[in-house]
Amino acid sequence: MNSSMLLLVILLITSYNDQANGQKAAMTMANNFFNRTTYPLINGISNLFTFYQAYRPCQTEFNTTGTCLARSDCLARNGMAAGACVAGVTVCCDLKFTCGGRTDKNETIFVNQMYPMADNMTNTCQITIEKQSNVCQLRLDFDEFTLAQPDENGQCTTDSFMIRTSVGERLPILCGENPGQHLYIDVGSGFINSNPVVLSVVTNGAIGGDLERRWRIKINMVPCDSLNMAPSGCLQYFRSPSGMVQSFNYGPSIVNKARYLSNLRYTACIRTEENFCGIKWRTEQPNSFSWGWPINRSGQIRENSTALTFAGGHCNSDDYVGIDQATYEDNNPFALDEDRFCGLGLMDHGQVFSRSKPFQLKVRSNNDHRLNGQQSQQGFSLHFTQLPCVL
Numbered sequence: 117m118n119s120s121m122l123l124l125v126i127l128l129i130t131s132y133n134d135q136a137n138g139q140k141a142a143m144t145m146a147n148n149f150f151n152r153t154t155y156p157l158i159n160g161i162s163n164l165f166t167f168y169q170a171y172r173p174c175q176t177e178f179n180t181t182g183t184c185l186a187r188s189d190c191l192a193r194n195g196m197a198a199g200a201c202v203a204g205v206t207v208c209c210d211l212k213f214t215c216g217g218r219t220d221k222n223e224t225i226f227v228n229q230m231y232p233m234a235d236n237m238t239n240t241c242q243i244t245i246e247k248q249s250n251v252c253q254l255r256l257d258f259d260e261f262t263l264a265q266p267d268e269n270g271q272c273t274t275d276s277f278m279i280r281t282s283v284g285e286r287l288p289i290l291c292g293e294n295p296g297q298h299l300y301i302d303v304g305s306g307f308i309n310s311n312p313v314v315l316s317v318v319t320n321g322a323i324g325g326d327l328e329r330r331w332r333i334k335i336n337m338v339p340c341d342s343l344n345m346a347p348s349g350c351l352q353y354f355r356s357p358s359g360m361v362q363s364f365n366y367g368p369s370i371v372n373k374a375r376y377l378s379n380l381r382y383t384a385c386i387r388t389e390e391n392f393c394g395i396k397w398r399t400e401q402p403n404s405f406s407w408g409w410p411i412n413r414s415g416q417i418r419e420n421s422t423a424l425t426f427a428g429g430h431c432n433s434d435d436y437v438g439i440d441q442a443t444y445e446d447n448n449p450f451a452l453d454e455d456r457f458c459g460l461g462l463m464d465h466g467q468v469f470s471r472s473k474p475f476q477l478k479v480r481s482n483n484d485h486r487l488n489g490q491q492s493q494q495g496f497s498l499h500f501t502q503l504p505c506v507l
Protein backbone atom coordinates (compact mmCIF):
# COMPACT_ATOMS: atom_id res chain seq x y z
CA MET A 117 0.00 0.00 0.00
CA ASN A 118 1.59 3.28 -0.98
CA SER A 119 1.28 6.42 1.09
CA SER A 120 -1.44 8.09 -0.95
CA MET A 121 -3.69 5.03 -0.57
CA LEU A 122 -2.97 5.10 3.12
CA LEU A 123 -4.07 8.71 3.31
CA LEU A 124 -7.26 7.88 1.47
CA VAL A 125 -8.11 5.12 3.95
CA ILE A 126 -7.55 7.43 6.89
CA LEU A 127 -9.46 10.18 5.24
CA LEU A 128 -12.47 7.98 4.70
CA ILE A 129 -12.33 6.64 8.22
CA THR A 130 -12.07 10.04 9.84
CA SER A 131 -14.70 11.65 7.72
CA TYR A 132 -17.32 8.95 8.20
CA ASN A 133 -17.19 8.80 11.97
CA ASP A 134 -17.34 10.99 15.03
CA GLN A 135 -14.06 12.53 15.97
CA ALA A 136 -13.52 10.16 18.88
CA ASN A 137 -15.01 7.15 17.13
CA GLY A 138 -13.11 7.98 14.00
CA GLN A 139 -9.86 7.92 15.82
CA LYS A 140 -10.75 4.68 17.53
CA ALA A 141 -11.76 3.08 14.27
CA ALA A 142 -8.59 4.33 12.68
CA MET A 143 -6.57 2.82 15.53
CA THR A 144 -8.32 -0.54 15.32
CA MET A 145 -7.89 -0.69 11.62
CA ALA A 146 -4.33 0.43 11.89
CA ASN A 147 -3.66 -2.33 14.39
CA ASN A 148 -5.25 -4.82 12.10
CA PHE A 149 -3.39 -3.75 9.04
CA PHE A 150 -0.03 -2.65 10.25
CA ASN A 151 2.44 -3.54 12.89
CA ARG A 152 2.57 -1.34 15.94
CA THR A 153 5.80 0.22 14.88
CA THR A 154 3.98 1.93 12.08
CA TYR A 155 1.01 2.92 14.24
CA PRO A 156 2.31 6.16 15.79
CA LEU A 157 2.89 7.52 12.33
CA ILE A 158 -0.61 6.58 11.20
CA ASN A 159 -2.15 8.05 14.31
CA GLY A 160 -0.28 11.29 13.72
CA ILE A 161 -1.49 11.54 10.15
CA SER A 162 -4.99 10.58 11.21
CA ASN A 163 -5.07 13.39 13.78
CA LEU A 164 -3.78 15.78 11.22
CA PHE A 165 -6.55 14.87 8.81
CA THR A 166 -9.18 14.90 11.50
CA PHE A 167 -8.05 18.39 12.28
CA TYR A 168 -8.13 19.56 8.70
CA GLN A 169 -11.19 17.72 7.49
CA ALA A 170 -13.90 16.66 9.86
CA TYR A 171 -15.71 18.65 12.54
CA ARG A 172 -14.13 21.89 11.58
CA PRO A 173 -16.61 24.80 11.59
CA CYS A 174 -17.22 26.11 8.11
CA GLN A 175 -19.30 28.76 6.38
CA THR A 176 -22.32 27.42 4.56
CA GLU A 177 -23.75 28.75 1.33
CA PHE A 178 -26.30 30.56 3.47
CA ASN A 179 -23.54 32.29 5.40
CA THR A 180 -24.33 30.33 8.52
CA THR A 181 -21.86 28.33 10.55
CA GLY A 182 -21.83 24.69 9.59
CA THR A 183 -19.67 21.71 10.43
CA CYS A 184 -17.45 19.77 8.06
CA LEU A 185 -18.82 16.24 7.77
CA ALA A 186 -18.96 13.46 5.23
CA ARG A 187 -22.06 13.89 3.11
CA SER A 188 -23.62 10.65 4.39
CA ASP A 189 -22.90 11.61 7.99
CA CYS A 190 -24.49 15.02 7.41
CA LEU A 191 -27.66 13.51 5.96
CA ALA A 192 -27.83 10.90 8.71
CA ARG A 193 -28.01 13.73 11.23
CA ASN A 194 -30.82 15.53 9.40
CA GLY A 195 -28.32 18.05 8.27
CA MET A 196 -28.16 19.77 4.95
CA ALA A 197 -25.10 19.77 2.73
CA ALA A 198 -24.53 23.45 2.10
CA GLY A 199 -21.23 23.81 0.33
CA ALA A 200 -17.97 21.91 0.32
CA CYS A 201 -15.24 21.79 2.96
CA VAL A 202 -12.80 19.70 0.98
CA ALA A 203 -14.06 18.96 -2.49
CA GLY A 204 -15.22 15.39 -2.81
CA VAL A 205 -14.46 14.50 0.79
CA THR A 206 -16.44 16.53 3.28
CA VAL A 207 -19.36 18.92 2.92
CA CYS A 208 -20.16 21.95 5.00
CA CYS A 209 -23.11 20.54 6.88
CA ASP A 210 -25.86 22.75 8.26
CA LEU A 211 -27.24 20.78 11.19
CA LYS A 212 -30.89 21.76 11.31
CA PHE A 213 -32.81 21.86 14.52
CA THR A 214 -36.47 22.03 13.71
CA CYS A 215 -40.00 20.77 14.46
CA GLY A 216 -40.13 18.00 17.04
CA GLY A 217 -36.64 18.75 18.31
CA ARG A 218 -35.63 18.54 21.92
CA THR A 219 -32.35 19.84 23.22
CA ASP A 220 -30.38 20.76 26.30
CA LYS A 221 -27.54 22.23 24.28
CA ASN A 222 -26.47 25.83 24.32
CA GLU A 223 -26.49 27.86 21.10
CA THR A 224 -29.18 25.86 19.34
CA ILE A 225 -30.50 27.31 16.12
CA PHE A 226 -34.18 26.66 15.51
CA VAL A 227 -35.23 26.89 11.88
CA ASN A 228 -38.44 26.23 9.98
CA GLN A 229 -38.84 22.78 8.55
CA MET A 230 -38.00 23.65 4.94
CA TYR A 231 -35.24 26.10 5.83
CA PRO A 232 -33.59 27.77 3.96
CA MET A 233 -36.68 27.48 1.81
CA ALA A 234 -39.99 28.92 2.90
CA ASP A 235 -42.69 26.88 4.64
CA ASN A 236 -46.13 27.12 3.11
CA MET A 237 -48.05 24.46 4.97
CA THR A 238 -50.47 24.31 7.84
CA ASN A 239 -48.49 22.97 10.71
CA THR A 240 -47.68 23.17 14.38
CA CYS A 241 -43.95 23.18 14.75
CA GLN A 242 -42.81 22.72 18.29
CA ILE A 243 -39.43 22.38 19.97
CA THR A 244 -38.51 21.78 23.58
CA ILE A 245 -35.54 23.27 25.36
CA GLU A 246 -34.41 21.65 28.55
CA LYS A 247 -32.30 24.00 30.53
CA GLN A 248 -29.02 23.10 32.08
CA SER A 249 -28.99 23.33 35.87
CA ASN A 250 -27.07 26.61 36.15
CA VAL A 251 -29.23 28.42 33.63
CA CYS A 252 -31.74 31.13 34.61
CA GLN A 253 -32.73 32.68 31.29
CA LEU A 254 -32.88 31.93 27.61
CA ARG A 255 -32.08 34.59 25.08
CA LEU A 256 -33.72 34.24 21.69
CA ASP A 257 -32.25 36.11 18.75
CA PHE A 258 -34.36 36.25 15.63
CA ASP A 259 -31.81 36.12 12.82
CA GLU A 260 -34.69 35.58 10.44
CA PHE A 261 -38.37 35.80 11.29
CA THR A 262 -41.15 36.15 8.76
CA LEU A 263 -44.63 34.93 9.60
CA ALA A 264 -48.02 36.11 8.36
CA GLN A 265 -49.09 39.61 9.42
CA PRO A 266 -51.44 40.03 12.38
CA ASP A 267 -55.14 40.43 11.62
CA GLU A 268 -57.08 43.71 11.82
CA ASN A 269 -57.38 43.24 15.59
CA GLY A 270 -53.62 43.11 15.95
CA GLN A 271 -53.76 39.43 16.79
CA CYS A 272 -51.66 36.64 15.35
CA THR A 273 -54.49 34.52 14.02
CA THR A 274 -52.90 33.21 10.81
CA ASP A 275 -49.45 32.42 12.13
CA SER A 276 -48.22 32.66 15.67
CA PHE A 277 -45.01 32.20 17.57
CA MET A 278 -45.60 31.21 21.17
CA ILE A 279 -43.40 30.58 24.16
CA ARG A 280 -44.56 28.32 26.93
CA THR A 281 -42.71 28.16 30.21
CA SER A 282 -43.69 26.67 33.51
CA VAL A 283 -42.67 29.87 35.28
CA GLY A 284 -46.04 31.37 34.51
CA GLU A 285 -45.03 34.61 32.88
CA ARG A 286 -47.19 35.71 29.96
CA LEU A 287 -45.02 36.42 26.99
CA PRO A 288 -46.29 38.14 23.86
CA ILE A 289 -47.48 36.01 20.97
CA LEU A 290 -45.61 37.17 17.91
CA CYS A 291 -46.08 37.19 14.15
CA GLY A 292 -45.19 39.34 11.17
CA GLU A 293 -41.67 40.52 10.49
CA ASN A 294 -39.23 40.42 13.38
CA PRO A 295 -35.70 39.95 12.07
CA GLY A 296 -33.11 41.45 14.41
CA GLN A 297 -35.41 41.33 17.43
CA HIS A 298 -34.48 39.45 20.56
CA LEU A 299 -36.12 38.50 23.81
CA TYR A 300 -35.34 36.96 27.15
CA ILE A 301 -37.24 34.14 28.78
CA ASP A 302 -37.08 33.59 32.51
CA VAL A 303 -36.71 29.87 33.21
CA GLY A 304 -36.38 29.98 36.98
CA SER A 305 -33.26 29.25 38.94
CA GLY A 306 -34.08 25.73 40.10
CA PHE A 307 -31.59 22.94 39.70
CA ILE A 308 -34.10 20.38 38.62
CA ASN A 309 -34.71 20.23 34.95
CA SER A 310 -38.45 20.39 35.36
CA ASN A 311 -38.96 23.68 33.57
CA PRO A 312 -38.58 22.92 29.90
CA VAL A 313 -39.45 25.77 27.57
CA VAL A 314 -41.59 24.99 24.56
CA LEU A 315 -41.41 27.19 21.50
CA SER A 316 -44.12 26.64 18.97
CA VAL A 317 -44.93 28.14 15.63
CA VAL A 318 -48.41 27.55 14.32
CA THR A 319 -48.70 28.19 10.59
CA ASN A 320 -51.73 28.28 8.34
CA GLY A 321 -51.21 27.49 4.69
CA ALA A 322 -49.41 29.70 2.27
CA ILE A 323 -49.13 33.39 3.09
CA GLY A 324 -49.98 35.90 0.43
CA GLY A 325 -47.89 38.30 -1.57
CA ASP A 326 -44.14 38.06 -1.75
CA LEU A 327 -43.87 37.01 1.86
CA GLU A 328 -41.94 33.86 2.49
CA ARG A 329 -42.52 32.25 5.84
CA ARG A 330 -39.17 31.46 7.32
CA TRP A 331 -37.40 31.62 10.64
CA ARG A 332 -33.99 31.12 12.11
CA ILE A 333 -33.85 31.65 15.85
CA LYS A 334 -30.68 31.44 17.91
CA ILE A 335 -31.28 30.16 21.43
CA ASN A 336 -28.68 30.91 24.08
CA MET A 337 -28.76 29.74 27.67
CA VAL A 338 -27.79 32.50 30.08
CA PRO A 339 -26.06 31.18 33.22
CA CYS A 340 -27.50 32.41 36.53
CA ASP A 341 -24.23 34.05 37.55
CA SER A 342 -23.76 35.77 34.21
CA LEU A 343 -23.45 39.52 33.91
CA ASN A 344 -25.43 39.11 30.70
CA MET A 345 -28.62 38.23 32.59
CA ALA A 346 -31.41 40.64 31.83
CA PRO A 347 -32.85 42.29 34.95
CA SER A 348 -36.07 40.70 36.09
CA GLY A 349 -39.10 41.95 34.17
CA CYS A 350 -37.22 42.89 31.02
CA LEU A 351 -38.40 41.11 27.89
CA GLN A 352 -35.71 42.90 25.91
CA TYR A 353 -32.35 44.04 27.17
CA PHE A 354 -29.97 46.35 25.35
CA ARG A 355 -26.41 46.57 26.55
CA SER A 356 -24.88 49.51 24.76
CA PRO A 357 -24.53 53.28 25.18
CA SER A 358 -26.74 53.78 22.14
CA GLY A 359 -28.97 51.66 19.99
CA MET A 360 -32.37 51.13 18.48
CA VAL A 361 -35.53 49.72 19.96
CA GLN A 362 -38.34 48.79 17.59
CA SER A 363 -41.77 47.43 18.26
CA PHE A 364 -42.46 43.89 17.11
CA ASN A 365 -43.41 43.74 13.45
CA TYR A 366 -42.31 47.35 12.91
CA GLY A 367 -42.26 48.22 9.23
CA PRO A 368 -43.99 50.15 6.47
CA SER A 369 -47.63 50.86 7.20
CA ILE A 370 -50.32 48.58 5.80
CA VAL A 371 -53.59 50.07 4.55
CA ASN A 372 -56.36 49.72 7.14
CA LYS A 373 -54.29 47.58 9.44
CA ALA A 374 -52.05 48.35 12.35
CA ARG A 375 -48.70 46.63 12.13
CA TYR A 376 -48.12 46.64 15.82
CA LEU A 377 -49.68 43.93 17.96
CA SER A 378 -52.50 44.30 20.43
CA ASN A 379 -52.44 43.14 24.04
CA LEU A 380 -48.80 44.00 24.63
CA ARG A 381 -47.45 44.65 28.06
CA TYR A 382 -43.70 44.37 28.24
CA THR A 383 -40.59 46.34 29.05
CA ALA A 384 -37.45 46.92 27.01
CA CYS A 385 -34.54 47.69 29.35
CA ILE A 386 -31.30 49.50 28.68
CA ARG A 387 -28.29 48.68 30.80
CA THR A 388 -26.98 51.87 32.42
CA GLU A 389 -23.39 52.21 31.32
CA GLU A 390 -20.80 53.35 33.79
CA ASN A 391 -20.70 57.15 34.15
CA PHE A 392 -23.94 57.61 32.28
CA CYS A 393 -26.83 59.26 34.09
CA GLY A 394 -29.53 59.94 31.55
CA ILE A 395 -31.02 58.77 28.32
CA LYS A 396 -32.30 60.49 25.23
CA TRP A 397 -34.97 58.83 23.12
CA ARG A 398 -35.70 60.06 19.64
CA THR A 399 -37.71 58.77 16.73
CA GLU A 400 -35.42 57.17 14.18
CA GLN A 401 -37.17 59.00 11.33
CA PRO A 402 -39.67 61.84 11.73
CA ASN A 403 -42.48 59.36 11.00
CA SER A 404 -41.15 56.32 12.82
CA PHE A 405 -43.55 56.60 15.72
CA SER A 406 -47.21 55.83 15.33
CA TRP A 407 -48.55 54.24 18.46
CA GLY A 408 -51.96 54.73 19.95
CA TRP A 409 -54.17 57.70 19.32
CA PRO A 410 -56.07 59.62 21.93
CA ILE A 411 -59.58 58.69 21.06
CA ASN A 412 -62.69 58.63 23.11
CA ARG A 413 -65.48 56.15 22.83
CA SER A 414 -67.20 57.86 19.98
CA GLY A 415 -63.96 57.56 18.10
CA GLN A 416 -63.27 61.23 17.66
CA ILE A 417 -60.00 62.86 18.32
CA ARG A 418 -60.04 64.23 21.80
CA GLU A 419 -60.96 67.86 22.19
CA ASN A 420 -60.88 68.37 18.42
CA SER A 421 -57.18 68.82 18.75
CA THR A 422 -55.05 69.13 15.66
CA ALA A 423 -52.00 68.03 17.58
CA LEU A 424 -50.37 64.86 16.35
CA THR A 425 -48.37 63.91 19.41
CA PHE A 426 -49.70 63.36 22.88
CA ALA A 427 -48.33 62.65 26.31
CA GLY A 428 -49.40 61.83 29.84
CA GLY A 429 -53.06 61.36 30.65
CA HIS A 430 -54.06 61.90 27.02
CA CYS A 431 -52.59 58.49 26.28
CA ASN A 432 -54.56 56.67 28.95
CA SER A 433 -57.46 55.67 26.76
CA ASP A 434 -55.44 53.80 24.18
CA ASP A 435 -52.01 52.34 23.57
CA TYR A 436 -48.87 54.11 24.75
CA VAL A 437 -45.13 53.87 25.21
CA GLY A 438 -43.91 54.63 28.72
CA ILE A 439 -40.72 56.46 29.69
CA ASP A 440 -40.55 57.61 33.30
CA GLN A 441 -39.90 61.28 34.06
CA ALA A 442 -39.38 62.21 30.47
CA THR A 443 -39.10 65.85 29.43
CA TYR A 444 -38.81 67.53 26.06
CA GLU A 445 -35.57 69.19 27.10
CA ASP A 446 -32.76 67.80 29.21
CA ASN A 447 -32.09 69.52 32.52
CA ASN A 448 -34.68 72.19 32.09
CA PRO A 449 -36.25 72.55 35.55
CA PHE A 450 -39.33 74.13 34.00
CA ALA A 451 -40.01 71.30 31.58
CA LEU A 452 -42.85 69.14 32.82
CA ASP A 453 -42.36 65.41 33.29
CA GLU A 454 -44.45 63.00 31.31
CA ASP A 455 -44.41 59.25 31.58
CA ARG A 456 -46.41 58.04 28.58
CA PHE A 457 -46.44 58.92 24.92
CA CYS A 458 -48.76 58.23 22.04
CA GLY A 459 -49.89 59.55 18.70
CA LEU A 460 -47.55 60.29 15.84
CA GLY A 461 -44.35 61.22 17.62
CA LEU A 462 -42.49 61.89 20.85
CA MET A 463 -43.70 65.30 21.97
CA ASP A 464 -43.05 68.24 19.66
CA HIS A 465 -39.53 67.51 18.50
CA GLY A 466 -39.55 63.73 18.23
CA GLN A 467 -37.35 63.35 21.27
CA VAL A 468 -37.49 63.16 25.05
CA PHE A 469 -34.93 63.01 27.85
CA SER A 470 -35.06 61.09 31.07
CA ARG A 471 -32.80 60.77 34.06
CA SER A 472 -34.95 58.20 35.80
CA LYS A 473 -33.25 54.85 36.38
CA PRO A 474 -33.34 52.08 35.41
CA PHE A 475 -33.66 53.12 31.78
CA GLN A 476 -36.77 51.45 30.51
CA LEU A 477 -39.25 51.65 27.69
CA LYS A 478 -42.63 50.26 28.65
CA VAL A 479 -44.75 49.06 25.78
CA ARG A 480 -48.51 48.87 26.20
CA SER A 481 -51.33 48.11 23.84
CA ASN A 482 -54.88 47.15 24.64
CA ASN A 483 -57.19 44.74 22.87
CA ASP A 484 -59.08 47.40 20.92
CA HIS A 485 -57.25 47.86 17.64
CA ARG A 486 -60.06 49.09 15.42
CA LEU A 487 -59.08 52.75 15.21
CA ASN A 488 -55.38 52.01 15.27
CA GLY A 489 -56.02 49.88 12.20
CA GLN A 490 -57.99 52.66 10.52
CA GLN A 491 -54.97 54.90 11.06
CA SER A 492 -52.63 52.19 9.66
CA GLN A 493 -50.38 52.69 12.65
CA GLN A 494 -47.06 50.97 12.14
CA GLY A 495 -45.43 50.99 15.57
CA PHE A 496 -42.21 52.65 16.64
CA SER A 497 -38.55 52.70 15.86
CA LEU A 498 -36.76 54.65 18.57
CA HIS A 499 -33.12 55.45 18.90
CA PHE A 500 -31.60 55.82 22.36
CA THR A 501 -28.39 57.49 23.48
CA GLN A 502 -27.18 57.41 27.04
CA LEU A 503 -26.05 60.75 28.44
CA PRO A 504 -22.89 61.15 30.50
CA CYS A 505 -23.20 62.25 34.12
CA VAL A 506 -21.12 65.42 33.74
CA LEU A 507 -23.33 68.45 33.50
Ligand SMILES: *[C@@H]1O[C@H](CO)[C@@H](O)[C@H](O)[C@H]1NC(C)=O
Pocket residue numbers: 177178179
Ligand atom coordinates in the same frame (compact mmCIF):
# COMPACT_ATOMS: atom_id res chain seq x y z
C1 LIG B 1 -22.93 35.61 1.94
O1 LIG B 1 -22.00 36.63 2.20
C2 LIG B 1 -21.39 37.15 1.02
C3 LIG B 1 -20.36 38.17 1.42
O2 LIG B 1 -19.96 38.01 2.73
C4 LIG B 1 -22.46 37.76 0.12
O3 LIG B 1 -21.87 38.22 -1.08
C5 LIG B 1 -23.51 36.73 -0.20
O4 LIG B 1 -24.57 37.32 -0.93
C6 LIG B 1 -24.07 36.12 1.07
N1 LIG B 1 -24.98 35.04 0.72
C7 LIG B 1 -26.18 34.88 1.29
C8 LIG B 1 -26.98 33.72 0.84
O5 LIG B 1 -26.58 35.64 2.17
Ligand SMILES: *[C@@H]1O[C@H](CO)[C@@H](O)[C@H](O)[C@H]1NC(C)=O
Pocket residue numbers: 236237321322
Ligand atom coordinates in the same frame (compact mmCIF):
# COMPACT_ATOMS: atom_id res chain seq x y z
C1 LIG C 1 -45.63 24.86 -1.24
O1 LIG C 1 -44.32 24.81 -1.75
C2 LIG C 1 -44.04 23.67 -2.53
C3 LIG C 1 -42.58 23.69 -2.86
O2 LIG C 1 -42.13 24.94 -3.24
C4 LIG C 1 -44.94 23.69 -3.76
O3 LIG C 1 -44.71 22.55 -4.53
C5 LIG C 1 -46.40 23.72 -3.31
O4 LIG C 1 -47.25 23.84 -4.42
C6 LIG C 1 -46.66 24.88 -2.37
N1 LIG C 1 -47.99 24.77 -1.82
C7 LIG C 1 -48.80 25.83 -1.69
C8 LIG C 1 -50.12 25.55 -1.07
O5 LIG C 1 -48.49 26.92 -2.08
Ligand SMILES: *[C@@H]1O[C@H](CO)[C@@H](O)[C@H](O)[C@H]1NC(C)=O
Pocket residue numbers: 222223248250251336337338339342
Ligand atom coordinates in the same frame (compact mmCIF):
# COMPACT_ATOMS: atom_id res chain seq x y z
C1 LIG D 1 -24.03 29.76 26.01
O1 LIG D 1 -23.27 30.41 24.99
C2 LIG D 1 -23.10 31.79 25.21
C3 LIG D 1 -22.41 32.36 23.99
O2 LIG D 1 -21.26 31.67 23.68
C4 LIG D 1 -22.31 32.01 26.48
O3 LIG D 1 -22.18 33.39 26.73
C5 LIG D 1 -23.09 31.36 27.65
O4 LIG D 1 -22.35 31.46 28.82
C6 LIG D 1 -23.35 29.90 27.34
N1 LIG D 1 -24.23 29.34 28.36
C7 LIG D 1 -23.91 28.29 29.08
C8 LIG D 1 -24.92 27.79 30.04
O5 LIG D 1 -22.83 27.73 28.97
Ligand SMILES: *[C@@H]1O[C@H](CO)[C@@H](O)[C@H](O)[C@H]1NC(C)=O
Pocket residue numbers: 412413414415416417418419420
Ligand atom coordinates in the same frame (compact mmCIF):
# COMPACT_ATOMS: atom_id res chain seq x y z
C1 LIG E 1 -65.95 62.24 22.23
O1 LIG E 1 -65.50 63.45 21.66
C2 LIG E 1 -66.51 64.20 21.00
C3 LIG E 1 -65.84 65.41 20.35
O2 LIG E 1 -64.97 66.05 21.20
C4 LIG E 1 -67.60 64.58 22.02
O3 LIG E 1 -68.62 65.24 21.35
C5 LIG E 1 -68.13 63.31 22.65
O4 LIG E 1 -69.05 63.64 23.66
C6 LIG E 1 -67.03 62.49 23.27
N1 LIG E 1 -67.56 61.22 23.75
C7 LIG E 1 -67.22 60.70 24.94
C8 LIG E 1 -67.85 59.39 25.28
O5 LIG E 1 -66.45 61.24 25.71
Ligand SMILES: *[C@@H]1O[C@H](CO)[C@@H](O)[C@H](O)[C@H]1NC(C)=O
Pocket residue numbers: 419420
Ligand atom coordinates in the same frame (compact mmCIF):
# COMPACT_ATOMS: atom_id res chain seq x y z
C1 LIG F 1 -64.65 70.07 16.03
O1 LIG F 1 -64.29 70.40 14.71
C2 LIG F 1 -65.38 70.42 13.82
C3 LIG F 1 -64.86 70.64 12.41
O2 LIG F 1 -63.76 71.49 12.43
C4 LIG F 1 -66.38 71.46 14.27
O3 LIG F 1 -67.51 71.46 13.40
C5 LIG F 1 -66.84 71.17 15.68
O4 LIG F 1 -67.69 72.19 16.15
C6 LIG F 1 -65.65 71.03 16.62
N1 LIG F 1 -66.10 70.55 17.91
C7 LIG F 1 -65.70 71.09 19.05
C8 LIG F 1 -66.24 70.45 20.30
O5 LIG F 1 -64.93 72.01 19.12
Ligand SMILES: CC(=O)N[C@H]1CO[C@H](CO)[C@@H](O)[C@@H]1O
Pocket residue numbers: 147148149150151152153
Ligand atom coordinates in the same frame (compact mmCIF):
# COMPACT_ATOMS: atom_id res chain seq x y z
C1 LIG G 1 -0.41 -7.14 12.13
C2 LIG G 1 0.78 -7.54 12.96
O1 LIG G 1 1.65 -8.21 12.50
N1 LIG G 1 0.80 -7.06 14.17
C3 LIG G 1 1.87 -7.34 15.12
C4 LIG G 1 2.70 -6.12 15.37
O2 LIG G 1 3.64 -6.33 16.43
C5 LIG G 1 3.05 -6.74 17.64
C6 LIG G 1 4.15 -6.87 18.66
O3 LIG G 1 4.85 -5.68 18.82
C7 LIG G 1 2.29 -8.01 17.50
O4 LIG G 1 1.68 -8.38 18.70
C8 LIG G 1 1.27 -7.85 16.43
O5 LIG G 1 0.61 -9.08 16.19
